[in-house]
Amino acid sequence: MKPTVAPFPAARLRRLRGTPALRAMVRETTLTPADFIWPVFVMDGHDAEEPIPSMPGVSRLTVDRVAKAARRAEALGIPAICIFPYTPQEARTEDCAMAWDPDNIANRAIRAVKDAAPGIAVMTDIALDPYNINGQDGYVEDGEIVNDRTVEALVKMALAQAACGADILGPSDMMDGRIGAMRTALESEGYQKVAILSYTAKYASAFYGPFRDAVGASGALKGDKTTYQMDPSNSDEALRLVERDLAEGADMIMVKPGMPYLDICRRVKDSFGVPTFAYQVSGEYAMLKAASQNGWLDGPKVMMESLMAFRRAGCDGILTYFAPEAAELLGG
Numbered sequence: 092m093k094p095t096v097a098p099f100p101a102a103r104l105r106r107l108r109g110t111p112a113l114r115a116m117v118r119e120t121t122l123t124p125a126d127f128i129w130p131v132f133v134m135d136g137h138d139a140e141e142p143i144p145s146m147p148g149v150s151r152l153t154v155d156r157v158a159k160a161a162r163r164a165e166a167l168g169i170p171a172i173c174i175f176p177y178t179p180q181e182a183r184t185e186d187c188a189m190a191w192d193p194d195n196i197a198n199r200a201i202r203a204v205k206d207a208a209p210g211i212a213v214m215t216d217i218a219l220d221p222y223n224i225n226g227q228d229g230y231v232e233d234g235e236i237v238n239d240r241t242v243e244a245l246v247k248m249a250l251a252q253a254a255c256g257a258d259i260l261g262p263s264d265m266m267d268g269r270i271g272a273m274r275t276a277l278e279s280e281g282y283q284k285v286a287i288l289s290y291t292a293k294y295a296s297a298f299y300g301p302f303r304d305a306v307g308a309s310g311a312l313k314g315d316k317t318t319y320q321m322d323p324s325n326s327d328e329a330l331r332l333v334e335r336d337l338a339e340g341a342d343m344i345m346v347k348p349g350m351p352y353l354d355i356c357r358r359v360k361d362s363f364g365v366p367t368f369a370y371q372v373s374g375e376y377a378m379l380k381a382a383s384q385n386g387w388l389d390g391p392k393v394m395m396e397s398l399m400a401f402r403r404a405g406c407d408g409i410l411t412y413f414a415p416e417a418a419e420l421l422g423g
């Protein structure tokens with residue numbers, strides 16, 4: 092559609108920007124607390140939290156405090172919370188068996204949230220990195236991240252999370268074939284209602300640094316993730332991945348990181364029209380927080396502007412550490 096514009100002065104585009112009422116009338120994009128998924132970090136212990144220095148305002152929470160956070164999310168109108176476990180280095184192993192232990196910290200948090208706030212959708216993370224001795228998302232054999240053996244482990248992890256009541260599984264590992272393998276296993280084990288929000292276009296990004304501090308992976312990670320996460324130079328490849336994940340049974344797809352990849356969000360939404368999410372990752376959060384703490388940016392304003400940008404780029408929702416703060420500002 093080509094907009095019609097009369098010649099000046101018949102057309103003065105500033106007319107509709109003249110007052111708050113006129114601006115509200117012609118606003119094209121909306122942002123509400125229902126657009127957010129709130130990622131939270133869970134750690135062992137009771138009634139405690141531990142601030143994450145590289146993510147000002149974000150703390151790791153014990154399971155009981157995650158349950159409290161879920162009640163807060165519910166009160167604010169945030170529909171979903173996403174759980175990430177913190178694992179100390181000494182608890183990481185080569186076989187990653189803790190990943191599918193029904194009593195690992197993430198699975199205990201899923202159950203606690205379902206108990207405390209049954210109206211909230213619980214999303215999980217599926218990848219081996221929180222449990223892996225070398226911080227990689229897959230098993231490492233002779234220096235290589237192996238695909239098929241990793242997928243078998245991820246399926247076990249998915250089933251354990253589904254058994255604990257997870258509503259949305261978030262495979263973030265970028266192995267090939269994992270969506271199909273999980274979907275088949277979920278169907279055959281009676282978990283037909285469990286949704287998959289696939290981390291489909293997940294780029295090998297330097298913006299994940301603070302997250303690795305948060306989950307205890309910074310010291311653990313050996314090498315990088317460039318043999319499985321996407322090359323930041325690529326865009327067509329993201330569309331092939333979306334097509335593949337949808338064909339394998341993903342219900343929703345994600346682009347990650349967010350702000351530097353809004354072009355990908357727009358292409359994905361325009362090409363497929365499926366529920367599309369973006370992850371405003373830890374580094375994006377840290378940049379905005381650090382600049383606002385220094386007085387270089389207006390924190391609340393850049394937060395809201397950045398979140399609106401995701402919606403304008405076609406995203407149906409945003410995983411963001413700003414979720415509670417933004418929801419409060421929106422009057423949630």
Ligand SMILES: NCC(=O)CCC(=O)O
Binds near residue numbers: 263298299371372374
């Ligand atoms: N699998 C989840 C992540 O890698 C999150 C990254 C971030 O927030 O930086």
